Amino acid sequence: MLFLLQDGITNGAIYALLGLALVLVFAVTRVILIPQGEFVTYGALTYASLAAGQMPGTAKLALALGIGAFAFDLFAARKALHGRLILRSTVTNIVLPAIVLALTVYFAAQKPPVAVCIALSLVILAMIGLFLYRIAFQPLAHTSVLVLLIASVGVHLALQGLGLLFFGAEGQRGPAVLSGSFTAGALRFTGQSITVYGITIAFIVGLWLFFGLTLYGKALRATAVNRLGARLVGIRTTLSGQIAFLLASVIGALSGIMIVPITTLYYDSGFLIGLKGFVAAIIGGLVSYPLTAVAALVVGIVEAFSSFYASNYKEVIVFMLLIPVLLLRSLAAPAVEEEKD
């Protein structure tokens, strides 16, 4: 029994990270981030490919998206183009991904150490997240939640298709970040599960410090609380959106890198994983970070038990958790009109 609990907490920790990213992105940009799952698979498979000495297609995608983002930047500023703006946009959108692509080509040829694989995967995914926001969501920032949701579905489908192209239909596994294991009583701790706990806790503490202590963290919270108020003190909505997407893609990639040594991941595995983070985020009402984290642990534990006792129904059971929560929420809260701004 205890090992199921342990299993559930390991999975739940990852869902917690994903759920937190979803809440963050929604609060700041009003985007329900369905492609979160693709960040997971892209991160995982980029890491696994690199570790196997293969060149991941995601590095090229980052450059292609960067060029797209550059074009969007130029178009948006067409009436007031000036040298500094062009230079800055060129550096972040083209030079940076080009350098990373070159590094990836260089390292992929020689089976780099685990740390290099992780670092490269995170950087590639961070850029993909950032450029996706620029291309798909920033131009729609003023539209309704529904429009943003549809854009989000579109991005998810596109990324999943590209995932098949980049990584093929075969699943992959990556090397463990920490190998070895030890037993304590009835429980066996692998290096990987310790990594999962450690990284999750470190990330949650890191986020807490970022939001609580730094000016940019506070600016992000401010945008989530009151978008107009934030603009009136000079915080750009686009800056907050960029930071939120950057964090979400890094969190997604990191989750993927933590899962892929445990489970074989396919190009389309991310959706279901992301969806479980989403269940947790919904239970947290898409606003509460602590509630989301707790709900994610519950989701992980329920999943672990149901896959042991009724493995055919494990997804059904997990998603059924939503029904009573939604029912309760709809009864407890009066109908809320969509926020206008």
Add this chain to the structure above:
Amino acid sequence: MSALLSVADAHVAYGKVEAVRSVSLEVGQNQIVTIVGANGAGKTTLLSAIIGILPLKGRVSFAGQDLSRLDIEDRVAMGLGLVPEHRELFVTMNVEDNLELGAFRIERSKAKASMERVYTLFPRLKERRKQLAGTLSGGEQQMLAMGRALMGEPKLLMLDEPSLGLAPIIVADIFRIVTELRAAGVSVLLVEQNAQAALKIADQAYVMELGEFVLSGKASDIAANERVAASYLGFQHEGASVL
């Protein structure tokens, strides 16, 4: 002397409804300028358009620079501040965080001194430093909204109905602080329904009715105007028309 803020022939529309028509206005250095008028005259709409929340047809320039292509954030960084009617505070964050964010576009080394200045202007805020903005009283929220805007070191502060819903003592306090701001070199554009109080402290005044300025001039002259007195100051002169 060139004006700090100058608006010429401005039109602002909500969809098809033109809420502000052909309005021109100037605010000079170290001036308090007030716009008085009834509810729905278009005063808030005009301020929203000057800061960039609503699109404005016409010319707006601030400190000699054309604002038409600048976003809200850039206008704020230039030294144009707005304290909106609904205050738009970060209600789940504490007073100090709200103030700190007010200085988002200011060098961090200067922000500390700004905060001390705001605390001197509003000692109440210092007492409530660690309290969440949403739990403050209405008057304290108004002070926080003004304090937050002042943290951005504005050259011109636009205040939208600062006295709305507040107790008379607090209103007096806020108007006193507005005059202190002028003494400290901050110009103020004050929109008020409480015309009597606004005209008392203002240098220049505009009277707005149904989206247009119907009268403008020195605040003391406007206050003495019979029609204004009848419509907005709440006492009826013999024979004055109420329009």
